[in-house]
Amino acid sequence: MAQHTLRAQDVRLGYGDREIVSGLSVDVPPGRITVIVGPNACGKSTLLRAMARLLAPSRGAVLLDGRSVQEMPTKEVAAVLGILPQSPSAPEGITVSDLVGRGRYPHQGWFRRWGPEDDEAVAQALLSTGTLELAERPVDELSGGQRQRVWIAMALAQRTDILLLDEPTTFLDASHQLDVLDLLTDLNHQHGVTMVAVLHDLNLACRYAHHMIAMKDGRIVAEGRPADIVTEELVGEVFGMRCSVMDDPASATPMVVPLGRHHVGGGADLPASRR
Incomplete structure (x- = not known):
């Protein structure tokens, strides 16, 4: 499968007069699974919608193989890039x-x-x-x-060679969440499909992501391998939550364990598996 490139270049995103993301740039690693995490209303889904050509930036551009997705024919984009939006009808x-x-x-x-x-x-x-x-x-x-x-x-x-998924585990019980994420992992391993997913469960994100993007207030706070960036300090800064970070015995990936409701900042989006 061909390795296409996808990047957001200095994008400003919002709805009407309300700006959500300002001046954000990010490259999606080809052939890898990227997971975007962050508290509610931080811009995760807004960024994914822009990457999927569902939201036009007011500044900057989303580039697919170096071309603005907004200037490409719809079917040409759809032949390369698939999207599972939030709450489709x-x-x-x-x-x-x-x-x-x-x-x-x-x-x-x-x-x-x-x-x-x-x-x-x-x-x-x-x-x-x-x-x-x-x-x-x-x-x-x-x-x-x-x-x-x-x-x-x-x-x-x-x-498609690129698949964007906004909260793909919504409405699924714990067993089906793992089934779906295992399926997506197999698709990536066997066919090299590039994936970008928004997940709310931080521990699932750590387990399945090759590359993680942590967002807060419309900006990227950290990105990289979960093992390299997920620390107690990062979780405190991004989610406003006191926690302990240890190795998940099942996957040897970071596992975040909340220590209580004594927040160090704004509203935390607790990992669903730990609520």
Whole structure:
């Protein structure tokens, strides 16, 4: 799989008159899993939306292979870059298989119609996410966890070289959270897919990220390998939380253990697994 480059260059991002991110630059390591962490409203999802071409910067640019994503044709971007947004919505009455099949849209064209490769991509995505038995059911009849797995299946069916995921473990129980993150890790290992994910659980982020970006107030506080940057001082600065950082016995990655509710700063976004 080709190694595409993705970077945000001096971007200013916001909604209306409300600025969320100002003058931020970041390079996404190709072929690696990058996880963005930080407290609520720090700009994580805003940055991911800009990378996905869902939000245009008021200054700066998001560059895909050196070209501004805002100036590229939609299908050209979608053939390289897939997105699982926060709280996506499906057309009323659409079945699971039809929704997942929409992930193949960027690969269609005047001279390229639906074929065996598309059938295989959809079937593999359904199988990988444990949703094959739901294929003929309407999406709006599913539970929150089932719907989340179906949306992940649609993103996988797109088979892009870069995959952006905004809170992919939302609505999932602990077992399915690990299943989904293991699946994404396998996809990265086997096919070299570059991934950028927003996660709220800091311990899961430490376990699965090759590269971590810690944000606060629209800026990057630290980035690098979790083992290199996740310290008690960083967690205190970013999340306003007293903690102890030790080695996770299952993965040998940093594990953050909160020490109590005596905050050293603003509202902390506690790791979900420790609430």
